[in-house]
Amino acid sequence: DAMVIQNPRYQVTQFGKPVTLSCSQTLNHNVMYWYQQKSSQAPKLLFHYYDKDFNNEADTPDNFQSRRPNTSFCFLDIRSPGLGDAAMYLCATSREWGSQGGEQYFGPGTRLTVT
């Protein structure tokens, strides 16, 4: 089945130690998104890629970076995690931006714990 896969499902890192979360998709969608979701809150968009074009949200901290080496893969790098970065990180895809952008396919998420 076509899907969005996130690895690992659970990640524990130390304060200040860089960490990378990965996402892959078999849907061949043009757009990939990274969201941060804290407990009992709505997902917050960090950035998205339309193909290779990177779009950063204005309020995304510089501590968060992303890479999309090809259509299928996208990575979220947190350069120096703080305790406030502990959250669920969701990867999503959509076929296109704009009118089809609301129909997104989500991965299961990576739960990040910072100790």
Next chain:
Amino acid sequence: AQSVTQLDSHVSVSEGTPVLLRCNYSSSYSPSLFWYVQHPNKGLQLLLKYTSAATLVKGINGFEAEFKKSETSFHLTKPSAHMSDAAEYFCVVSRSGGYQKVTFGIGTKLQVIP
């Protein structure tokens, strides 16, 4: 500009009774509207979508929603709740045609009592 208001942060129903989760939206454009469900520690799953076709939209697992432009609402309903419906539900708006990121509501947590 666009926004979404989910009117209830928590809804509790008994198993077998109807479910109503309320969503109002605001948009400067013709909206596309979506409902997503999120079970604990899982990603979000699309339940249904409205994209300017039929105003009554049927989704998965027996859910449906009606787009009412005059009331700027897109409420989610289900005739009979099942225990497996217990989850968080998000109403989402985007622009129908054109460049606009999606806007999420804050979510409604549905509790189903046996």
